[in-house]
Amino acid sequence: MTTAREVLDRCDALAACSDAPERLDRAHLTPALARAHGLVAGWMAEAGLRTWRDQAGNLCGRTEGREPGLPALLLGSHLDTVPDAGRYDGMLGVLLGIAVAQRLRDEVPTWPCALEVVGFTDEEGARFGTALMGSRALAGTWDDAWWDLRDASGTTVAQAARDFGLDPGLVGTAARRPQDLVAYLEAHIEQGPLLEAADRSLGVVTTIAGARRFLVEVVGEARHAGGTPYPRRRDALVGAAEAIVLVERTVRGSDAIATVGRIEVEPGAVNVIPGRAVFTVDLRAATDDARDAMRDTLLAGIAQVCAARGLGMRVTDLYEAPATPCADRLRDALRAGVVATGDAAPLDVWSRAGHDGMAVSAVTDVGMLFVRCHDGISHHPAEAVREVDVAAALDAFTAAVRTVGATAGSGATVRSGATVGSGA
Template sequence: MQAAHRATQVMERIQTLASFSAMPNGILRAYLTEEHRQAHQQLAQWMTQAGLEIWQDEVGNQWGRKVSAHPEMPTLIIGSHSDTVANAGGYDGPLGILLAIEALDALKGVDLPFHVDVVAFADEEGTRFQTTLLGSSPVAGMWNPALLDRKDKDGVTIGEAMKRFGLDPDKVVDAARKPEETLAYLEVHIEQGPLLESLDLPVGVVTAIAGAKRFLIDVSGVAGHAGTVPLPLRHDALCGTAEMIACIEAFATEHEIVATVGKCEVRSAAVNVIPGQVQFSLDIRSQSQDKLDYCAPLLMTQLAAIADKRGLTITHEQIYQAQAVPCSDRLQQVWADVVESATGKDVCYLASGAGHDAMVMANIAEMGMLFVRCEKGISHNPRENVETQDVAVALDCLINMIRSLSPSRAGTD
């Protein structure tokens, strides 16, 4: 089967997976739902057609294995996630799974010296239970049993949802893979950013996944009448917050990190009342964990200085933290070799500002990622789009990546 035909088949399968959705006019596929079950049943069928042995693990991930005659060798794992955010695009997650299945179908007649496993992680986005990486964390040996009591918006716990899905919550730990039995973890993913498009490149090699810290920040002043309190005597929490937000943007630029205020709420707001209380969120990211650890407290000090100057009080609560994870230098080089061979162009190295299953899989194996250009960098949006010719390049790169990790050089169909 020719590469162009295989790429077209991947694109058609993307649309099929998009039909497994809880939204009638959009894509929503959350963990342990009927849509999850339907999507994984379809993926299992495609895995079987590619000659893979299939199974579902104890957390609901769908696996397919290209079996090797050398089971004593560590296994190569290739994967991504099958779940989505609400009103999602079709490519974030599923593209990486379908490329892996297609690559192993192309290698169906090749005897590799190790097993190759494709995995569709059942939850990366955290849409249903508001906690991310539920699919890959147990596989990487990082399962927290306390999560079984976490509830969705309907009051259903993860443990209850697992039982309804036919899983045994007590056996989640059995999904763990051993580091000594894992050769490497590879993931192909849309970039979710505009860099590759700006450089007119179909793919790029990922250097690291950025670490992140998230905070909820409360600013308190004094509410008052909008018409009777002179400006110099006000303790306006919203004006103080506005200055803080401008400070955050300038700080991020100066320190070469990214920082985002995504939510801002004026408590007890009224058109004729000076805002007395404001809460806003802060998301800080860097591919350097040292820089992230340095910048977060320094920025908080600057925000506190603004509050003090304005006669406000400020408190903050850290609500999330993820460590920055570098990609394997060795795998970056192998990716670069196959990308240069496939494109004939200089290789673009870029960091990921978004989190991925690869972050936790790096705890048990070398990890390497390939990004695929997406239109205007749009993701988590129905306008998310990838070109078929870029999918063909990514597929070629993945096939040759698998072969490059193997002494086998037999041809593909």
């Protein structure tokens, strides 16, 4: 039976699969990802899973239920990384899924569903500037415009796919239908400090954040830095700075979270008053209504700042992702699994980060288990988890998977629109 120590050792082995020798850097459709697939496919086979790589580049493994071809309970996470990554974001979830499959190897053949594990690719979007390409392909929401995206060296997604041994014309074969799936469950490091602050090993995710990203352009007048007195100045950078402080001050007292990650100033000369400043805002909240209400509040406040300083303002929306609630039935199964580890009152947590479940929710119900990580650090080499927490996650996840898989088809266990049951 796979132990938490073995899962962590496998995380270490995967960390050696990198396209950069001095750091962990494993992007979509790269040689490092191919090496990682080789390791993970071997571990899947050891767990009794039949393995294949779909035409989007996702690595999949399956074991059948009581008869071939039944809908599958899907476990997974992603195998790609950000540049200079830690070794647990994504990988831990894939390896926990494999460990669960190994533990349940003798039980699954009696189930009314199959069990699958998937290692998604391009969750991070580090190479081509997008994200969730692997899980979007599985969910049947692939966008053909992605084939023309280019990486920093000019390679298109289409060419990278061919170099990886894929056929772009067959990407549609990666898609699953609602009737093909029972549910999707994912274990993932929290990427935040709430579990550690509460001294809990595990948390049950209630929803994956709804996000909006937009660009704010503040327009003033570029004039001589020495010759223009303050009453005559229309300094775009000072206005933008006040607006950025307003963003933090406004959101800090709410349940939302916002980040200004980039600012650009023109003309950018040391002796010229800035005539234009542009900054980005990444806004997230547990629900779309809360997110959109906060966006309206922020833009109204920024408009007031600009009007008081005689500045113009333009807003451009860049990205929108709806909040993804986790299904009650899956939350209940995960909660019971956590209770079985000795935590009588499992902590509910909403995910402020995006995950593959956002895409997979287009075809089936999703549920997530969070695992405590040291100081909430993620997307950084200092990412760390404790063996005791991984052991708890393995036990809780196994129990939850057993509950969902063994009862598939008995009542509302398959999403509405599928062939069995009415969904949550």
